[in-house]
Amino acid sequence: MKNLIQSILILIAVHVSTAGAEEVIYAQVGETVTIKPPWSVSLQKDYVYWLFNNVHSPPLAWSNPLGGKEIPKDGHWKDRLSLAADASLVIKNIQQENFGTFFFKQSLSDKIDSPTCKILKLNVSMNPHFPLLPGDFLSLTCSAETLQGHKKPEIHWLNPRGEKMSTIQPLTMKVTSQDNGQWTCVVTNDKKEKKAKIVVTIVDLSPAPLRPRYTSKSWPFTVPCSLPAHISWQQINATGIKEVHWHFVPKPDLSPQRLFSLSLKNPLTWEADQDRGLRPAPDLKRGNLSLTRNRGTEEDRGDYVCSLKFKNGVTLNRTVHVKVLQITYSPATELISGQQLNLNCSLGHPLPSDLRMKWFPPQQSSLTSDHHPAHLTIPEVGTRDSGKWRCELWQKDTRLTSAEIELKIEPRLSVSMLVVICSVTVIVLLLFILVIILYRRRQVRMRHLRHRLCQCKNPKPKGFYRT
């Protein structure tokens, strides 16, 4: 009996103390909110009553250990409320009408009158709401309701990189493409943090490659430019796009040549002004604006500019620097063994210190593919040097491009070969002379024979003249 009284007293004490510490929950419209009973109860064993806004009102939801249960099926609470196994009240997709004060009781005659929990509204918004361009102004608002007589909660924003921004409300700024992504408003109340997120979309092109693009006559050629994956053409259209172009600047002091213009009518198509043999990437619909060709040429060297012009005057640009690896030679690529050959592999300017050149002679060549300078001098080429010579451009472990040249080396006439050729010539000559002599002798013999035959066949009547 003593024990029972003791435990009842403890229970009451716990109820009173926990009931006094009313909980504040911040929620955004549409969120799911779970309100826990102030002490541990179980739906199987206990009576449970949840009341809304008025401690003396009929319960909003209740349940008893016999399995009886009532949860509103219509009105503001339709399809929103449920009771979890631990008697928590779960509010799904919370709406304006569902914010307020909640009371928990285990008996309707309980003398509890301080609320168990208050759900306060947290609201984040941005202005303007449509996708922005770098340089546009954006204002982010995070407002949290405050309980009367309570201290205002502390509010600050985290940018998409997780950096804390000023606590001044609203947060107004000029955006850059780095501001694209999820912004978080952090509300701190009673050492409890509540975060609310909002997605800011900044229309921009993907960053240009940090390095130049390298190509050669034996290497594919692609000039990259694309919209980031999170930006669609619909968003670009919503921003008021005016023109999309590709330009080529062969040398810094020359005026740009227009290569392609995008027709923004549906379906999107590139129209070539001067295609230079380049083809637009096939996945234009997915925001790939790249140009490509199977092989580079020496004339591809220069700057390629991909630009998006918007109706408000903003232009987004990406410039791709293109360098061509080229092999030059002297005197020729068709040589006779023994001649000197100079091969030079270059980008047309001194090599940056972090790049390396590597030569790969043909397999059977006398030169092995050790490290070679960009400039190769072979004092005497041999027939073994015939074939494909390759020069590769490397940065650390990445092959940036490679160029090839084909050499044809004919053998030189040696002394022994000369002797053989001379002897063959002499023999042929002698044979010729012999044939002529034999022929002549045969002719002479034939004539002689004919002469004798002639005398026999038509014998002159000897006595004719005499008579």
Ligand SMILES: *[C@@H]1O[C@H](CO)[C@@H](O)[C@H](O)[C@H]1NC(C)=O
């Ligand atoms: C764009 O297309 C080019 C050429 O087809 C391809 O190499 C590149 O990977 C594509 N880029 C993206 C971002 O899909």
